[in-house]
Amino acid sequence: MQTVFKKTPVLTDAILHYCPGCGHGIVHRLVAEVIEELGIQDRTVAYVPVGCAVFGYKYFNVDSVEAAHGRAPAAATGTKRTDPNRVVFTYQGDGDLASIGAAEIVHAAHRGEKITTIFINNAIYGMTGGQMAPTTLVGQKTTTSPYGRDENHCGKPIRIAEMLATIEGSAYIERVAVNTPANIVKAKKAIKNAFECQLAGKGFSLVEVLSNCPTNWGMSPVESMEWLEQNMIPYYPLGVKKDITKEV
Amino acid sequence: MLWTNIFAGFGGQGVLLIGQLLAYAGMYEGKNVSWLPSYGPEMRGGTANCSVVVSDEPIASPVLSMADCVIAMNTPSLDKFESCVNPGGKLFINSSIIEKKATRTDIEVYYVPCNEVADQLGNPKVANMAMLGAYLEATKAAKTESVLDALLYKLGEKKAHLIPLNREAIEKGAESIKK
Amino acid sequence: MAKKLMKGCEAVAEAAIQAGCHYFFGYPITPQNDIPEYMAARLPKVGGCFLQAESEVAAINMVYGAAASGARVMTSSSSPGVSLKQEGMSYLAGAELPCVVVNMVRGGPGLGSIQPSQGDYFQATRGGGHGDYHPIVLAPSSVQEAVDMMQDAFDLADVYRTPVMILADGIIGQMMEPVEFHESTSKRELPKKDWAATGWNPASGRPRAIVNSLYIEVDELQELNDRLQARYKIIRETEAKAELYNTDGAEIIVCAYGTVARICKSAIAICEKKGVKVGLVRPITVWPFPEKQLKEVMDQPSVKKAITVEISAGQMVEDVRLTVNGAKPVEFFGKPGSYTPTAEEIAEYIMKSREA
Numbered sequence: 001m002q003t004v005f006k007k008t009p010v011l012t013d014a015i016l017h018y019c020p021g022c023g024h025g026i027v028h029r030l031v032a033e034v035i036e037e038l039g040i041q042d043r044t045v046a047y048v049p050v051g052c053a054v055f056g057y058k059y060f061n062v063d064s065v066e067a068a069h070g071r072a073p074a075a076a077t078g079t080k081r082t083d084p085n086r087v088v089f090t091y092q093g094d095g096d097l098a099s100i101g102a103a104e105i106v107h108a109a110h111r112g113e114k115i116t117t118i119f120i121n122n123a124i125y126g127m128t129g130g131q132m133a134p135t136t137l138v139g140q141k142t143t144t145s146p147y148g149r150d151e152n153h154c155g156k157p158i159r160i161a162e163m164l165a166t167i168e169g170s171a172y173i174e175r176v177a178v179n180t181p182a183n184i185v186k187a188k189k190a191i192k193n194a195f196e197c198q199l200a201g202k203g204f205s206l207v208e209v210l211s212n213c214p215t216n217w218g219m220s221p222v223e224s225m226e227w228l229e230q231n232m233i234p235y236y237p238l239g240v241k242k243d244i245t246k247e248v
Numbered sequence: 249m250l251w252t253n254i255f256a257g258f259g260g261q262g263v264l265l266i267g268q269l270l271a272y273a274g275m276y277e278g279k280n281v282s283w284l285p286s287y288g289p290e291m292r293g294g295t296a297n298c299s300v301v302v303s304d305e306p307i308a309s310p311v312l313s314m315a316d317c318v319i320a321m322n323t324p325s326l327d328k329f330e331s332c333v334n335p336g337g338k339l340f341i342n343s344s345i346i347e348k349k350a351t352r353t354d355i356e357v358y359y360v361p362c363n364e365v366a367d368q369l370g371n372p373k374v375a376n377m378a379m380l381g382a383y384l385e386a387t388k389a390a391k392t393e394s395v396l397d398a399l400l401y402k403l404g405e406k407k408a409h410l411i412p413l414n415r416e417a418i419e420k421g422a423e424s425i426k427k
Numbered sequence: 428m429a430k431k432l433m434k435g436c437e438a439v440a441e442a443a444i445q446a447g448c449h450y451f452f453g454y455p456i457t458p459q460n461d462i463p464e465y466m467a468a469r470l471p472k473v474g475g476c477f478l479q480a481e482s483e484v485a486a487i488n489m490v491y492g493a494a495a496s497g498a499r500v501m502t503s504s505s506s507p508g509v510s511l512k513q514e515g516m517s518y519l520a521g522a523e524l525p526c527v528v529v530n531m532v533r534g535g536p537g538l539g540s541i542q543p544s545q546g547d548y549f550q551a552t553r554g555g556g557h558g559d560y561h562p563i564v565l566a567p568s569s570v571q572e573a574v575d576m577m578q579d580a581f582d583l584a585d586v587y588r589t590p591v592m593i594l595a596d597g598i599i600g601q602m603m604e605p606v607e608f609h610e611s612t613s614k615r616e617l618p619k620k621d622w623a624a625t626g627w628n629p630a631s632g633r634p635r636a637i638v639n640s641l642y643i644e645v646d647e648l649q650e651l652n653d654r655l656q657a658r659y660k661i662i663r664e665t666e667a668k669a670e671l672y673n674t675d676g677a678e679i680i681v682c683a684y685g686t687v688a689r690i691c692k693s694a695i696a697i698c699e700k701k702g703v704k705v706g707l708v709r710p711i712t713v714w715p716f717p718e719k720q721l722k723e724v725m726d727q728p729s730v731k732k733a734i735t736v737e738i739s740a741g742q743m744v745e746d747v748r749l750t751v752n753g754a755k756p757v758e759f760f761g762k763p764g765s766y767t768p769t770a771e772e773i774a775e776y777i778m779k780s781r782e783a
Contacts, residue, residue, distance in 0.1 A: 041627070045625070064637050064638070066638065066641050068488060068518050071484070071485070074480065075489065076492055077452075078488070078489040078495070078498075079624065081450065082500075086626055104488070268432070275605045282603065284598060308690065310598065310686075
């Protein structure tokens, strides 16, 4: 019998705790497949966040460290600096990275820290029950913006990929989405580029992944993918924001 | 033997350095020593002082509220620390720039024309060494050779040519208080 | 080896390097800047890494990461900065990670002063961050003692898988004293760090490393806490240290740590001249507090009372009272903020207290 699909050994057999239709599972698989394809499982250390992916250490089949809320880029720095041969990545949500951990991510990029960050932007705090994130869209209703996000009250959503691309130390920054098979293929390519950037010692790399949260958005999985397409992508344009590996 | 000392002056007059040289010299001679600077914003352009203890016994407290000797390189230092000299102790006043006289009568007071000595030697930077010379002459707390060893350690071999000038400043400072 | 005249901060940094600490993450704050400065100059020369973090919060998390990967690692700061590190300290304790944190304590609360203080005693000895934990806290009273305790600070951290704090003050940090560096060798059997996240080969036979302080199930969190408390019990029973000075047959016992303990020795000499025998119990570990040592001294029939002297509103005095447990009076002398009492003031208080 011919094998046409096999689960990557860089994911454990643990059953994911994510809600039905959540994009985290897709991104986990993409990251794990990239680690497998690059043959770096035995020297990779994963840093997982506080947020929905807090149990990431149960799923990524690599040595893993749970960081305090927002601090993964700083902690990952400690692991990377004690042995530059290690491949170190952080996996963070938008509350963790764009809000409480804004300083840590900016300075990891600023130092040109040779780590890779997978940043899941689903425009909401998932684990704590659907509160407003810095990435929540204007008008979007959450449990802490029950009348819709009011830009006069709390500003407009922050575009992390564009912001980090302006920092000298960042080497590879791309925004992707996981709402369609075509976009998922592109997302995997971006994640691979980011890890290759780290392996080449070029500097800081980050992939911002637009993802969904059917539970807290109050939608079916299919509706949420459509909402992402119609509302998030126009505000958060996809594409490579910076790539010094291509520059001459 | 126990000498407790407060060295005080403007930042840049080298009071922290001569305090350190005394501490080094004491250490070279097998004594227990401690050197504690004032630190923080007051270091920046304002007055500087350090407490130096040289002792045969282990030093209990490096923090001095009173001292056997006070070295005042400028007027604010004299104002601040004259009252801190132990009765029977010694007060060294840089008479080149301090016009006032000491008011205490229960202590020995030495007026050292530090800047004049330095000017005569053609280098205003060694005024502090003239003061240290006077201090060593009056207290015998350490030998001049030990102080110069310490200075050589601080300067490094590349600046060893400055040692004779500093030696002269120490000697002239010592002479200035000989009666 | 010949004696060197060194600033406390620099000596502590050198001693850490000699104890095998090749990684330092910190952020500038007075009065401990000589530590990061020394590390920045020296660590690249020994194949290590110094990194100036963007904040104390980031620095302690870099320590967390380096410790998670099995490195000997250290950070240093002073009071306001140490407050910022408390989140990380709690995570280090929860994830059972070894590290050394130096606090050159300054006056508080808030921005306070930059002068010496002992106002962080509660924060240091009670854990400081959230949850039921204690770092081991060592309180040097001289530059030489600080140097001598660095090797064991790292060893204690490794043996008990816990953060260790050096609780000093601006005087210890800024003062120059002669120091001697002895060849630094561990006196303890150090466990293998097979729990460290270093990269995992599934064929290696070791289990996959997960460094974590999250235990979402009640039973699992209980297990972690039981493990920690069992460890703390051993630490309390075996690691408490104190210097006893002039205590045999003393009438009054002064209890003080760090720089203040030295000043108390001068005060004791003043009292001695007046014919009053005063002894000193100087905790070298402030957590664990040297209860046994203090209790034995206080149980002497000659001892009438204890006087605790601190640059605080009275923090360690609570541990002294818990130890003496009402058997004899325990008094406090000191001021909060950063006023360092003089030997004369302490002696005066002792003499007055004796007559009262």
